[in-house]
Structures are given as C-alpha cells and as structure tokens.
Amino acid sequence: MILYIGNNLKSKLTNQTTLTLLSNLLRDEGYLVKISSSINNPFLRLISMLWAIITYRRKTDYVLIDTYSTKNFYYALVTSQLCRILKLKYIPILHGGNLPYRLDKSQKLSKLIFMNSYINVAVSKYLEHEFDKRGYKSVFIPNVLEIENYTFQKREISTPKLLYVRAFASIYNPEMAIKVLYEVKKEYPDALLCMVGPEKDNSFNSCKALAKKFGIENSIEFTGMLPKKEWHEKSKDYNIFINTTNIDNAPVSVIEAMALGLPIVSTNVGGLPFLIENNNTGILVNKNDIKAMANAISSLCKNQETVNYLTMNARKQVNEYDWSKVKTLWHNILQ
Known part of the structure; x- marks a missing residue:
C-alpha cells in the first residue's frame, strides 16, 4: 500500500492537484493508495497526516510526501520523522524553485528529511541537480501530463x-x-x-x-x-x-x-x-x-x-x- 501525504484541499477554483492526479494514475496501475489530508485548518491537517501514518503503518510499503520550501517544509519534516520512528520507507516528492534555498538555510533539518529518505524524487532536472550537488540522492520523475x-x-x-x-x-x-x-x-x-x-x-x-x-x-x-x-x-x-x-x-x-x-x-x-x-x-x-x-x-x-x-x-x-x-x-x- 502507498500512503500519499500532501495538500488535498478542494475548491471550485482549484485545478486538479498533482497529488490527486498521481494517486489516481497509480491506482489505475493496481496500487492501493490512501491520501491525507483534505482538512482546511493547517494544524488539524498536520494531525490528520500523522494519524494516517500511524493508522496505516502496518499496511504501508511507501509513504509519498509532497515537499515544498515554505510552510509545507515543516509538514514534510514532522511526517518524515514519524516515518523514521515507525521504520517506514518515505519518499519526498520535491517541488518548488526555492527548495535549494531551504536546503542551505535549514541544513540540519534538511538532512533529517532528505538523508534518511528511501529516495528523493525531483519533479524537475533542476531540483535533481541541486539536490545531487548537496549530496542528497535523488531521481528525476517529472510531473505527469496527460498528453x-x-x-x-x-x-x-x-x-x-x-x-x-x-x-x-x-x-x-x-x-x-x-x-x-x-x-x-x-x-x-x-x-x-x-x-x-x-x-x-x-x-x-x-x-x-x-x-x-x-x-x-x-x-x-x-x-x-x-x-x-x-x-x-x-x-x-x-x-x-x-x-x-x-x-x-x-x-x-x-x-x-x-x-x-x-x-x-x-x-x-x-x-x-x-x-x-x-x-x-x-x-x-x-x-x-x-x-x-x-x-x-x-x-x-x-x-x-x-x-x-x-x-x-x-x-x-x-x-x-x-x-x-x-x-x-x-x-x-x-x-
């Protein structure tokens, strides 16, 4: 089973998120995928993410974590460290052009997340390059386009x-x-x-x-x-x-x-x-x-x-x- 952690907020004006698209496509390939979270309140959303990790810990093979450079960085930090405690393989999915700046600004926290991951998935060759340059193992997998x-x-x-x-x-x-x-x-x-x-x-x-x-x-x-x-x-x-x-x-x-x-x-x-x-x-x-x-x-x-x-x-x-x-x-x- 795959547990996908990220922002799954829904709005009439919001286009389909990467989380929704990728999770649906993985399901079509035969994977069992659970998602968290769609709660609006930021604190309760984090609690929901942590609870999902605990709830599915015995069934989960991989935890995918959407990772950005601003507030979401701390969601990734907390959820990834819970995965470490529970000995779950987690995969940060790297988004956002400012992530290299975050790596340099928050070096100790970045190491906790990215040095202990199963692998880091970069959605751009730019982020793959920047992560590799800093010693973080990563692989390039682009965002999906239904061509x-x-x-x-x-x-x-x-x-x-x-x-x-x-x-x-x-x-x-x-x-x-x-x-x-x-x-x-x-x-x-x-x-x-x-x-x-x-x-x-x-x-x-x-x-x-x-x-x-x-x-x-x-x-x-x-x-x-x-x-x-x-x-x-x-x-x-x-x-x-x-x-x-x-x-x-x-x-x-x-x-x-x-x-x-x-x-x-x-x-x-x-x-x-x-x-x-x-x-x-x-x-x-x-x-x-x-x-x-x-x-x-x-x-x-x-x-x-x-x-x-x-x-x-x-x-x-x-x-x-x-x-x-x-x-x-x-x-x-x-x-």
Whole structure:
C-alpha cells in the first residue's frame, strides 16, 4: 500500500492537484493508495497526516510526501520523522524553485528529511541537480501530463497576443508582463495581453495601476483564476506564452503551454534553463529584462520558421511527461 501525504484541499477554483492526479494514475496501475489530508485548518491537517501514518503503518510499503520550501517544509519534516520512528520507507516528492534555498538555510533539518529518505524524487532536472550537488540522492520523475488532453495548435503570428498564466505574486513578477506589453506596443500597437491567475498579494493591484499609468488597460484582460480546461480553451486565441518569474522550478503552466503549441518566452531563472533549451524549445531572457523579452516577441512575429521549430521541439519534449512514459519510472521505485 502507498500512503500519499500532501495538500488535498478542494475548491471550485482549484485545478486538479498533482497529488490527486498521481494517486489516481497509480491506482489505475493496481496500487492501493490512501491520501491525507483534505482538512482546511493547517494544524488539524498536520494531525490528520500523522494519524494516517500511524493508522496505516502496518499496511504501508511507501509513504509519498509532497515537499515544498515554505510552510509545507515543516509538514514534510514532522511526517518524515514519524516515518523514521515507525521504520517506514518515505519518499519526498520535491517541488518548488526555492527548495535549494531551504536546503542551505535549514541544513540540519534538511538532512533529517532528505538523508534518511528511501529516495528523493525531483519533479524537475533542476531540483535533481541541486539536490545531487548537496549530496542528497535523488531521481528525476517529472510531473505527469496527460498528453491526450492537449491539442497541439500551430501558431501563425503577425500581431503579438500574449498569454500569462501564473498567480499574481511578487516572486512571479507579473508587473513585468505589463511593462513588456507596453514595450511591444511601440512596434505592434494592436498587441494584446491576457493574464490568468489568482491574487496572492498586492501584485494584482500593482498590475492594474501600471496598466492605467501606461494607458494600455484596454489591451489587457484579467480573468482571475480559471480552471485548466477554460484557460486551455482561451489559449487558442493567443500566440505567445510569456513567463516573467524571478524564482521558479518547472512551472506546470509552462509545460502545458509547450504541449498546446504556444512558443515560450521566459526569464532565465531557477529551473527554467533545465526545462527550456534556449533557441531550441523556447527563448530565455535575463530576469526583469523587459527590452530583451520584447525583442524576443518581436523576433517571433517576424520569423514563422522559428516559431514552428521551437513549438515542435517543445511538444516533442513534453511528450516524455505522458503517463505512458512516467509510469515506468515510478514502477522502478515502487516495485
């Protein structure tokens, strides 16, 4: 039996979590999988996770633990140490571009978790690299993409129609998207931007104010959080995907955009150069380099062959994230 520990909170606006998707796919492969926890209160959620470990300790072969760098890091710490006490094999599943910073900031706590695990599963080659560099044994198993649900659409670009799909949070630098549109409109006055994502901090208000300051609010659509199917449908009307983040790992929205046939222009931070090969599967620019991102967008508008080359290569890459390929990697560990 597998016990999967992580955040299983459900909301009408929340897309299917990695926990839900992976656990369902593992069940389809014949594994018995239990999940914890879906309790909203953070303290009670932790208690629920610990209780699940105790309850299923005699039946459990492996405990999977979703592991991030912020508050969830301490969930992983406490649950992993209970697994150690009960002599259960636990497997941290590593998420979040800031985890390397956490490894350096909390070295003793990190060693307790990651040196004593059965193995550490990195969902990106970036995290695999960063963990291996610090002496933690890890293996790369990407987040699953059900590739049959992603229709590849060839993009022919004359006027830039930019799509941003990320939370409005300062670490993702959404204000850069507004500044890039302003710069792009100097050459392409009809350029548009659609920003999809929930409000996490004051970045949303900053973006609205910036758009008003530049006088381009009529060229920007703010949709708020959209379910996956809805933003996939909306993406059909756009032709370039921009990622402006300051810190990142392997953002699922970028991987999905690659699957959908959108050419990617992204900042070159964290795990992005491990996900996107510059000028082969996308275009990378320096963090907060508005001019460079605008120039990259302009170059795509002028070169359809480049667009076709980048998008075909990107789709080929993310085909490897399909469950038909990824399940073998999980079987190698769990069997």
